[in-house]
Amino acid sequence: MVARLAPRWCLRALRSPLQVIGFPSLQLHMSGIAMRASQEDFENALNQVKLLKKDPGNEVKLKLYALYKQATEGPCNMPKPGVFDFINKAKWDAWDALGNLPKETARQNYVDLVSSLSSSSESSNQVQPGTDRKQQEYENLVVTSEDGITKITLNRPTKKNAINTQMYQEIILALKAASNDDSILTVVTGNGDYYCSGNDLTNFMDIPPGGVEEKAKQSAVLLRDFVGSFIDFPKPLIAVVNGPAMGISVTILGLFDAVYASDRATEMLIFGKKLTAGEACAQGLVTEVFPDSTFQKEVWTRLKAYSKLPKNAMKISKQVIRNMEKEKLHAVNAEESSVLQERCLSDECINAAVNFLSKRAKL
Numbered sequence: 001m002v003a004r005l006a007p008r009w010c011l012r013a014l015r016s017p018l019q020v021i022g023f024p025s026l027q028l029h030m031s032g033i034a035m036r037a038s039q040e041d042f043e044n045a046l047n048q049v050k051l052l053k054k055d056p057g058n059e060v061k062l063k064l065y066a067l068y069k070q071a072t073e074g075p076c077n078m079p080k081p082g083v084f085d086f087i088n089k090a091k092w093d094a095w096d097a098l099g100n101l102p103k104e105t106a107r108q109n110y111v112d113l114v115s116s117l118s119s120s121s122e123s124s125n126q127v128q129p130g131t132d133r134k135q136q137e138y139e140n141l142v143v144t145s146e147d148g149i150t151k152i153t154l155n156r157p158t159k160k161n162a163i164n165t166q167m168y169q170e171i172i173l174a175l176k177a178a179s180n181d182d183s184i185l186t187v188v189t190g191n192g193d194y195y196c197s198g199n200d201l202t203n204f205m206d207i208p209p210g211g212v213e214e215k216a217k218q219s220a221v222l223l224r225d226f227v228g229s230f231i232d233f234p235k236p237l238i239a240v241v242n243g244p245a246m247g248i249s250v251t252i253l254g255l256f257d258a259v260y261a262s263d264r265a266t267e268m269l270i271f272g273k274k275l276t277a278g279e280a281c282a283q284g285l286v287t288e289v290f291p292d293s294t295f296q297k298e299v300w301t302r303l304k305a306y307s308k309l310p311k312n313a314m315k316i317s318k319q320v321i322r323n324m325e326k327e328k329l330h331a332v333n334a335e336e337s338s339v340l341q342e343r344c345l346s347d348e349c350i351n352a353a354v355n356f357l358s359k360r361a362k363l
């Protein structure tokens, strides 16, 4: 029943990768030096904008549109729409108003604008420990905070918690929010019978206008940002592996500070073969295995006890340990992500995805 599909390239992500890309302009501003947003910053901003929960209003949307067009196509040289074509005329006016603004400046302004929109929506989502308040609404996650523990639950149980493109972005944002909230520990777990079935293989079907090469490039950026947000996560991060785990969800376990697995997690897919939770524990991928019947009770009792430990001491300890290897992890992440870009276009990868998808469609 279990597809043996985890590509080799992603297994090395265990000891992997990169910087927080989600908020690039923040980093640029902190340096105090006027820097230009890279193409990657721009692509990240394009993804982030899709996740804004609050409608930024027509004025801002027109600004975003105009900056996007200027950044990608340069000055407006389209014929002016008729006066009764209100929407297209408003868009044209906004674009035309940018005159000869250089593409690079438009790109930077776009990134800055998205960053300001994202941070204002984040700051309204700060959670106090012990309040058990549900955080920002996500489509594919449930994030709650209680007793000093922020819990990020992968919430696509009908798809075995497969990670689709939006969910990757949501996880990045949820980690960013958890790193800034008042919680002491952050937990990632799954809703339903699976922890996670890995990359959503239907992601490969969503081909942008730039074709499969563009898709491969976008996937590489997404993977790099996703893994990077685990590398840079500043607080103790615990995986509560409630059931089978596959693909990318297994390969990132090495970036958690502790991994607790139910003995039902018998399908940890690694090196193309199944590994029981006990075997994964023997190999150091899992910290401790609990009987499924008492898994939730035992793990949460323990986590609640940990959440009473001195907050700063735990955070600093984690950072001291992680800082020793951070640079290397980011370098490996960058390398792996560029390998992914290549491998996405390989026959092996395409055939594997097509096999899965065609079985699913019962062709």
Ligand SMILES: CCCC/C=C/CC(=O)SCCNC(=O)CCNC(=O)[C@H](O)C(C)(C)COP(=O)(O)OP(=O)(O)OC[C@H]1O[C@@H](n2cnc3c(N)ncnc32)[C@H](O)[C@@H]1OP(=O)(O)O
Residues within 6 Å of the ligand: 001, 002, 003, 004, 005, 006, 007, 010, 158, 159, 160, 162, 163, 197, 198, 199, 200, 201, 202, 219, 220, 222, 223, 246, 247, 248, 249, 356, 360
């Ligand atoms: C952008 C960065 C890319 C990073 C890449 C990372 C590497 C990976 O993670 S590769 C992906 C590895 N995962 C797989 O190959 C798992 C594929 N799924 C399966 O083999 C099986 O679905 C299962 C063993 C997880 C469960 O089998 P079971 O028979 O119990 O249930 P199903 O009927 O197959 O599944 C229920 C439902 O869920 C959908 N689904 C499950 N996994 C995925 C997935 N990974 N992607 C997309 N959809 C998935 C499955 O299609 C079913 O949906 P429908 O009911 O709508 O048909």
